[in-house]
Amino acid sequence: KAGVTQTPRYLIKTRGQQVTLSCSPISGHRSVSWYQQTPGQGLQFLFEYFSETQRNKGNFPGRFSGRQFSNSRSEMNVSTLELGDSALYLCASSTGTLSYNSPLHFGNGTRLTVT
């Protein structure tokens, strides 16, 4: 079974630009959640999608948005990039929503650098 696939692996953008990251979950998984990892901050929850609906959102500004398609693939968009958005963005999929105790399966992440 293929794992969680995130594209691209690396991205360099300039301040003020926007970026779209993609995540393909494990086949059969309907929940996709996104996390931002920065040094000293651990993994910060961004949002979760289940059956094309956003179920929950973390403490991030509205510049961070996402969506999920009918095949469970998800995209995350960050507009008006700031230097502080430089981070590793991880997506994870699971069989059930985060309300259930289903372990998350993570992709290898997209390393975003904002210059």
Next chain:
Amino acid sequence: DQQVKQNSPSLSVQEGRISILNCDYTNSMFDYFLWYKKYPAEGPTFLISISSIKDKNEDGRFTVFLNKSAKHLSLHIVPSQPGDSAVYFCAAKDTDKLIFGTGTRLQVFP
């Protein structure tokens, strides 16, 4: 405010010895806890979990202990192996999301 804290950013242990990674939390409503391991350039992988109704869960070399009164959990790895060298994150389930700690980098040396 960090609700899940891993106060030791790094830990160095000799191969064959026990590794103990610690995690503290502030919210007594957390009902499920997990540990993830992360190698460089890879995503975190699930290691072991424990429900708040238990105080211990064991899986091979890995054991997680939960002390609810102290709001503390720990991960024991016995015996430690060089391949265990990675960053370990603890996480707590808060209703409908996971809250992660900042991670502890474990280095196991020969």
